[in-house]
Amino acid sequence: MGARIMVVEDERIVALDLKGGLESLGYDVVGISARGADAVERAGSLRPDLILMDINLEGPMDGTEAARLIREDYRLPIVFLTAYATEKTLERAEASIPYGYLLKPFELRELAATVRMALARHKVELKVERSEERLRLAVNAASLGVWEWSSSADGQPSDGYELSPAMERLVGDAAQISREGRESLLQRIHPADRPAILEALQTQSSILASVRMRFQDEREGSVELHARVYPQGGGDTENKRVIGVIRDITEKRAFEDQLRQANVVFESTAEGILIADAQRRIISVNPAFTALTGYPAEEVLGQDPDKFLPTRREGDHFNPEPDEPGNAYWQGELACRRSDGEVFPSWQHVCVVRNELGKITHFVMTFSDISGIRKAEAQINHMAYHDALTGLGNRHRLDELLDMELPRHQAEGLRLAIIFMDLDGFKTINDTLGHTSGDLLLQVIAGRIHDGLRRSDYAIRIGGDEFVVVIPDVKRVEDCALLAEKLLKQIRTPVELPHERVSVSASMGIAIFPDNARTRQEMIKSADSAMYEAKSRGRNRYAFYSPDMAARTRERMLIEQGLVRALEDNSLTVYYQPVVDMADGSLVGMEALVRWQHPELGLVPPDRFIGVAEESGLIDGIGAWVMRTACTQAMIWLAKYPIELRLAVNVSVREMAADNFVDRISHTLQETGFPPQNLEIELTESTLQSIEHSQGLLYQLKALGVSIAIDDFGTGFSSLGLLKHLPIDRIKIDRSFVRDLPADSNDIAIARAIAAIASSLGLQMTAEGVEEKAQQQFLHELGCQNAQGYLFSRPLAREEFEQLLSGDKQNALH
Numbered sequence: 001m002g003a004r005i006m007v008v009e010d011e012r013i014v015a016l017d018l019k020g021g022l023e024s025l026g027y028d029v030v031g032i033s034a035r036g037a038d039a040v041e042r043a044g045s046l047r048p049d050l051i052l053m054d055i056n057l058e059g060p061m062d063g064t065e066a067a068r069l070i071r072e073d074y075r076l077p078i079v080f081l082t083a084y085a086t087e088k089t090l091e092r093a094e095a096s097i098p099y100g101y102l103l104k105p106f107e108l109r110e111l112a113a114t115v116r117m118a119l120a121r122h123k124v125e126l127k128v129e130r131s132e133e134r135l136r137l138a139v140n141a142a143s144l145g146v147w148e149w150s151s152s153a154d155g156q157p158s159d160g161y162e163l164s165p166a167m168e169r170l171v172g173d174a175a176q177i178s179r180e181g182r183e184s185l186l187q188r189i190h191p192a193d194r195p196a197i198l199e200a201l202q203t204q205s206s207i208l209a210s211v212r213m214r215f216q217d218e219r220e221g222s223v224e225l226h227a228r229v230y231p232q233g234g235g236d237t238e239n240k241r242v243i244g245v246i247r248d249i250t251e252k253r254a255f256e257d258q259l260r261q262a263n264v265v266f267e268s269t270a271e272g273i274l275i276a277d278a279q280r281r282i283i284s285v286n287p288a289f290t291a292l293t294g295y296p297a298e299e300v301l302g303q304d305p306d307k308f309l310p311t312r313r314e315g316d317h318f319n320p321e322p323d324e325p326g327n328a329y330w331q332g333e334l335a336c337r338r339s340d341g342e343v344f345p346s347w348q349h350v351c352v353v354r355n356e357l358g359k360i361t362h363f364v365m366t367f368s369d370i371s372g373i374r375k376a377e378a379q380i381n382h383m384a385y386h387d388a389l390t391g392l393g394n395r396h397r398l399d400e401l402l403d404m405e406l407p408r409h410q411a412e413g414l415r416l417a418i419i420f421m422d423l424d425g426f427k428t429i430n431d432t433l434g435h436t437s438g439d440l441l442l443q444v445i446a447g448r449i450h451d452g453l454r455r456s457d458y459a460i461r462i463g464g465d466e467f468v469v470v471i472p473d474v475k476r477v478e479d480c481a482l483l484a485e486k487l488l489k490q491i492r493t494p495v496e497l498p499h500e501r502v503s504v505s506a507s508m509g510i511a512i513f514p515d516n517a518r519t520r521q522e523m524i525k526s527a528d529s530a531m532y533e534a535k536s537r538g539r540n541r542y543a544f545y546s547p548d549m550a551a552r553t554r555e556r557m558l559i560e561q562g563l564v565r566a567l568e569d570n571s572l573t574v575y576y577q578p579v580v581d582m583a584d585g586s587l588v589g590m591e592a593l594v595r596w597q598h599p600e601l602g603l604v605p606p607d608r609f610i611g612v613a614e615e616s617g618l619i620d621g622i623g624a625w626v627m628r629t630a631c632t633q634a635m636i637w638l639a640k641y642p643i644e645l646r647l648a649v650n651v652s653v654r655e656m657a658a659d660n661f662v663d664r665i666s667h668t669l670q671e672t673g674f675p676p677q678n679l680e681i682e683l684t685e686s687t688l689q690s691i692e693h694s695q696g697l698l699y700q701l702k703a704l705g706v707s708i709a710i711d712d713f714g715t716g717f718s719s720l721g722l723l724k725h726l727p728i729d730r731i732k733i734d735r736s737f738v739r740d741l742p743a744d745s746n747d748i749a750i751a752r753a754i755a756a757i758a759s760s761l762g763l764q765m766t767a768e769g770v771e772e773k774a775q776q777q778f779l780h781e782l783g784c785q786n787a788q789g790y791l792f793s794r795p796l797a798r799e800e801f802e803q804l805l806s807g808d809k810q811n812a813l814h
């Protein structure tokens with residue numbers, strides 16, 4: 001069939017003539033209109049292949065206006081047939097971009113040629129249009145930005161820009177670019193990438209590059225740029241026509257960066273990564289997987305990890321089914337097996353990867369070896385419950401143990417015992433030999449305690465030199481006593497330290513659950529009280545708890561707290577016991593003896609508080625105070641009375657162990673002006689034995705000019721060798737050997753032996769506790785030079801002693 005043509009002509013005859021002519025040429029005339037508006041409407045409904053349009057029409061709309069509207073609305077080709085060709089008419093006709101302009105009158109063959117050319121041109125244009133449409137679709141679908149700039153014919157930049165919508169989104173619309181000029185477009189390229197692009201525009205006909213750009217929304221991104229450069233006029237960039245396509249590859253770049261980073265992570269992370277497909281077959285593992293498990297990639301690819309990795313039963317999955325609905329992620333601890341069979345704890349994360357339909361495509365499992373963490377946890381746990389020095393349990397461990405064991409023993413009707421022990425003499429060793437030796441000693445003792453126990457018993461060091469042994473499930477209380485004996489023996493065995501051999505003993509208190517206490521706190525308190533009891537009974541022994549001990553413990557605490565105040569508020573006082581010449585009973589000196597006027601307990605004898613003061617360290621302050629007070633007082637008496645008096649002052653082991661002991665004595669002598677040759681320092685045998693460098697200390701004291709006496713002689717274990725090498729002036733026979741003289745043959749023998757030692761070593765001798773004339777007589781005959789005791793005088797308050805000196809009570813000494 002021929003092409004479909006619509007005729008727009010106001011003269012009916014001409015229109016019919018035209019129709020006949022067209023039909024004779026084989027065309028199909030689908031409509032005839034005489035009015036412009038009608039023509040526009042029918043063009044829309046008929047959609048002819050061509051419209052032949054007269055310019056003069058019926059009605060207000062002429063042919064040029066109708067043609068313009070048809071062109072705009074339907075893009076149909078139009079050929080004008082008119083008798084007019086004025087400039088104005090042509091101008092108006094031009095606006096509709098006609099396919100031909102035929103001046104009436106015309107020949108049929110002219111019409112035939114014009115119609116044929118118009119139809120041919122429209123066909124081609126339709127083809128181009130469709131092709132452009134397809135291209136536009138493709139460009140938009142690919143979000144490609146297409147641009148073109150060209151120069152004017154004279155070589156001046158005309159900056160005619162054609163930008164696709166995607167391009168406009170990236171760099172702004174064409175109008176804006178036209179305003180700002182192509183420089184603004186080039187300025188959007190990153191300065192580092194710009195020179196290469198400019199050079200390519202100058203020298204190349206085709207450009208393919210990736211550049212960084214700043215987009216119109218000020219976002220930094222990357223684009224892929226394809227351009228063709230067509231020379232135009234002169235050779236420089238400005239005179240070229242350039243068509244380009246750019247594609248925003250910012251996301252792609254970021255994605256590639258992410259992929260690269262992910263790959264680096266995959267390759268270099270310390271965590272093992274395993275990727276399996278939906279059937280749980282391994283498709284990829286990273287180097288850390290091989291390092292952690294020992295399996296090379298080629299050995300495990302295609303394998304089901306459940307078959308070789310976890311230490312679980314056959315058929316168990318390597319995770320608790322993350323592919324179950326709602327389970328996209330699982331993490332937890334599993335024990336895994338390395339290729340060499342070694343089992344290690346691992347912390348695993350398992351994620352599922354799903355496709356767009358939500359179907360699982362892969363599993364990604366990451367895991368790390370947490371043996372280090374578990375080990376560190378175990379160490380921290382161990383540190384929290386164990387004593388760092390000895391490795392025994394610590395206070396927390398004791399609390400935890402008793403909190404756990406006491407209810408069990410209660411429920412099962414069992415007994416539990418704790419032995420609270422404190423080392424006797426440890427503080428002195430620690431102070432004199434130093435903390436390194438002290439630590440070593442504690443380690444040895446801790447080892448002995450530990451080794452002396454059953455596997456079911458527990459050894460705890462609760463601090464310093466205090467240890468606790470917990471004995472669960474006690475069948476017989478006597479067993480605790482046997483264990484205490486055994487431990488006492490092991491503890492007092494001498495310890496070889498790097499430079500010395502030392503001995504300590506222990507005082508132990510035993511409390512039994514539920515007999516003595518029902519709670520953890522009560523148990524510890526009861527055992528502690530019993531331990532103090534053992535200490536006050538002479539140390540190196542154990543004591544079972546009894547209710548009256550609690551009262552004694554309370555008293556001890558009362559004493560300790562009271563002593564602190566006593567030093568501050570001067571409620572201590574010094575009594576003086578006269579020392580007489582055996583021969584004639586004349587006064588030769590006095591022993592300073594401390595007393596404490598307690599507000600509630602009355603006059604407290606030193607036996608009750610010296611031990612507490614030694615344990616609490618208060619003895620240093622008390623001893624210094626006694627020395628200063630006695631020297632000051634004796635100095636007054638020396639000045640006032642014409643008697644050469646010797647002042648004896650007791651010094652305890654702890655005082656002597658102090659670093660500044662000798663300096664302190666020297667300072668007191670200087671401070672009080674008391675003559676050193678009149679001062680006698682009384683030390684016990686045990687003091688000399690406890691202090692390794694006592695020999696040096698005694699020589700330093702002697703260098704000050706003071707004399708030294710050994711108190712309570714005979715009660716310790718002084719060897720004659722020791723005495724021989726010490727600069728001692730006097731020994732004082734303990735009153736326990738004097739008490740039954742002259743009746744007791746043993747005491748006679750001991751007194752004679754002591755007198756022989758004193759005489760052979762050239763030492764002076766004083767008898768203590770002389771209460772009877774017969775004792776005085778006997779000791780005098782043995783060669784004992786001095787004596788003190790109730791026979792002559794009890795210890796006297798300062799004022800009483802002064803009366804004695806002033807002669808008021810001289811007779812009292814005889």
Ligand SMILES: Nc1nc2c(ncn2[C@@H]2O[C@H](COP(=O)(O)O[C@H]3[C@@H](O)[C@H](n4cnc5c(=O)[nH]c(N)nc54)O[C@@H]3COP(=O)(O)O)[C@@H](O)[C@H]2O)c(=O)[nH]1
Nearest residue numbers: 593594605606607626650651652711769770771788789790
């Ligand atoms: N480190 C210090 N120790 C001191 C100090 N003051 C005293 N002490 C020591 O305390 C212990 C008890 O002393 P005390 O209760 O004063 O008893 C002394 C005398 O009262 C007592 N004594 C004297 N004669 C007799 C007697 O005939 N019979 C009898 N039953 N008791 C008597 O002996 C104690 C003196 O003993 P000693 O010191 O061994 O000469 C005692 O160990 C004191 O050393 C102090 O300031 N620091």
